[in-house]
Amino acid sequence: MRIYAIAVFLFLYVPIGIIVLFSFNAGRHASELKGFSIQWYDKALSNPFVGDAFVTSLIVAFSVAILSSLMGTAAALALQRLKGTPKMLFDGLIYVSVMIPGIVIGIATLVALVTVFDFLNPLLASAWPEGSKPPKLHMGYASVIAAHTLFTMSLVIILVRARIAGMDRALIEASMDLYATPWRTFYQVTLPQIYPAILAGFLLSFTFSFDDFIISFFVAGANTTLPIYIFASIRRGITPEVNAIGTMVLVASLVLLLTAQFLLRKRTQR
Amino acid sequence: MPKQSSDSQELDIEFRNVTKRFENVVAVDDMSLSVERGAFFSFLGPSGCGKTTSLRLIAGFDQPSEGDVFISGKSVVGIPSHKRPVNMVFQQYALFPHMDVTDNIGYGLRQRNPKPGKQEIIKRVDETLEMVRLSGYGKRRVWELSGGQQQRVALARALINHPTCLLLDEPLAALDRKLRREMQIELQTLQRDVGITFILVTHDQEEALSMSDRICIMREGQIIQTGSPRELYDEPVDRYVADFVGRTNFFDGDVIDITASTATVKSMSGQIFVGSQPKGATALAKGSKACVAVRPEMIAIKAVNDASHSSNISINGQVMNRIFLGEHSEYLVATEGCGDVMVLSPRSTESMNRSFVPGDHVSISWGPEAALVIGNT
Numbered sequence: 082m083r084i085y086a087i088a089v090f091l092f093l094y095v096p097i098g099i100i101v102l103f104s105f106n107a108g109r110h111a112s113e114l115k116g117f118s119i120q121w122y123d124k125a126l127s128n129p130f131v132g133d134a135f136v137t138s139l140i141v142a143f144s145v146a147i148l149s150s151l152m153g154t155a156a157a158l159a160l161q162r163l164k165g166t167p168k169m170l171f172d173g174l175i176y177v178s179v180m181i182p183g184i185v186i187g188i189a190t191l192v193a194l195v196t197v198f199d200f201l202n203p204l205l206a207s208a209w210p211e212g213s214k215p216p217k218l219h220m221g222y223a224s225v226i227a228a229h230t231l232f233t234m235s236l237v238i239i240l241v242r243a244r245i246a247g248m249d250r251a252l253i254e255a256s257m258d259l260y261a262t263p264w265r266t267f268y269q270v271t272l273p274q275i276y277p278a279i280l281a282g283f284l285l286s287f288t289f290s291f292d293d294f295i296i297s298f299f300v301a302g303a304n305t306t307l308p309i310y311i312f313a314s315i316r317r318g319i320t321p322e323v324n325a326i327g328t329m330v331l332v333a334s335l336v337l338l339l340t341a342q343f344l345l346r347k348r349t350q351r
Numbered sequence: 352m353p354k355q356s357s358d359s360q361e362l363d364i365e366f367r368n369v370t371k372r373f374e375n376v377v378a379v380d381d382m383s384l385s386v387e388r389g390a391f392f393s394f395l396g397p398s399g400c401g402k403t404t405s406l407r408l409i410a411g412f413d414q415p416s417e418g419d420v421f422i423s424g425k426s427v428v429g430i431p432s433h434k435r436p437v438n439m440v441f442q443q444y445a446l447f448p449h450m451d452v453t454d455n456i457g458y459g460l461r462q463r464n465p466k467p468g469k470q471e472i473i474k475r476v477d478e479t480l481e482m483v484r485l486s487g488y489g490k491r492r493v494w495e496l497s498g499g500q501q502q503r504v505a506l507a508r509a510l511i512n513h514p515t516c517l518l519l520d521e522p523l524a525a526l527d528r529k530l531r532r533e534m535q536i537e538l539q540t541l542q543r544d545v546g547i548t549f550i551l552v553t554h555d556q557e558e559a560l561s562m563s564d565r566i567c568i569m570r571e572g573q574i575i576q577t578g579s580p581r582e583l584y585d586e587p588v589d590r591y592v593a594d595f596v597g598r599t600n601f602f603d604g605d606v607i608d609i610t611a612s613t614a615t616v617k618s619m620s621g622q623i624f625v626g627s628q629p630k631g632a633t634a635l636a637k638g639s640k641a642c643v644a645v646r647p648e649m650i651a652i653k654a655v656n657d658a659s660h661s662s663n664i665s666i667n668g669q670v671m672n673r674i675f676l677g678e679h680s681e682y683l684v685a686t687e688g689c690g691d692v693m694v695l696s697p698r699s700t701e702s703m704n705r706s707f708v709p710g711d712h713v714s715i716s717w718g719p720e721a722a723l724v725i726g727n728t
Binding site: 249251252254255256257258259260261262263265266269270273274 | 410411412431432433434437438439441442443445446447448449458459462463508509512
């Protein structure tokens, strides 16, 4: 049993360890170690394609994180008031949407968007005045952000709802009792109580979107996010540069995830 | 301005035929009551009797399904809690965990429109902290405080707003016994000092008896009896009240004779009891079932061969158990035909006579003035 467990962990972590190790390799080939060097980090960071992909990923991830934490929190607060069958229905739908595989979201979003674009683009073209170029809807930032948000919003809803459920309802009543209007009660009492969950949801959404390859691959259109760039460059062979990029993404993701975990653990004492 | 009548008639809180339903459950059932200004008023009853709902109807967290609630003579039906001039001390205090003591206490003042100045708020928070004996604790986080201190912060947070009426929902339930005793005295003193109406909800009869001017005993959403602690203790209108307030021995039987204020009851075993009928109770009819209630401290315990007054009711029995409680002893006496009877015997009479041990044959007795004949509900 112990050997089995060790084998599982080795299988999980050794490849990751090797990527990190070889990213510091002074040699040119991924197969032999030739001393320590950070030249591949230098190379990766000065590569303009990596830079562009990184910026694209940041823009997408940041928009996704903001949208999903805003909409997710609003949805969680509203769902809190539901009772009975509608509540069960929405709860079920939210959990299902977290469990749907990325590839399904990717294909479904692609098909849906293509259908909508095919329907809308001729309409737009005909409605547009003669002479000027009509706008054309196409895959791009908006479609990746929408597809990612679809998934991450559910994460935020689940996190925030757990936090609201753990919150003392009497706090809200106490605030109302002390002359605070519902709106003031929300930002003076409810929000300070649930913000760790919102922030954790923000960070998780960011990490998810930043690391996601499958959904982005389907709906990103001409935009190249960092995972798509890595995928593309691997086809030309695994270079130590890719290892360096992978290691940087790994460290950044870990930091964000640990921060999220810390925020969720943190209890406002009672 | 509503018309004001004489001082003693001024009402702070009034319920007129208030009913509150939650889906199919009736929490408060056609309740009418009034609380005079400056009174210490308690709702007493077991959990689920509607006492907390009554309090929440005053606070505005719930709205009545039927009837009218008045605060200072004005109907508040439909008015949300943040517009009502009452404040509440919550059962678990509900202090804001993300604020320090000062910010918690000043919360109510900061919501006011127009908002008082910063200096004014600081001054009043300091005064209130002093009133609840927590000077110097302003910068503490609320979770650093002990239960008793949190309790006092909750009181200060409510009282700083000078509410018409302070609502207390089982405020002492979370404290240990000794602290509870201290806070009972403190609450009473505080109420006298600030002079505003306190409305307390509790299931602890001792708490209600020791602090309140008036107590309202509830059951299943209805008021069973309202009165001073002494009235409830000495003249309970039915068995439920007698049982709930203090401890009582009950003897069941049939009413065989009735006069204007007394009744005679014959038990199954043939024992005849005479007792008075409490004021305000539903009148008993001859032949109906009734019970005789006798407080344990009203019963004298003697050796069997002692001579006793002839007018007293006297029953023979055997001591089953004795608990020494310091200032008095509690006996459990198994009687012939009247079940087990609890007797509280004060130390002073015990030293004059002698104390009994389990197995002793004794005679217990009480005068007719000590017994109440009440409906058997």
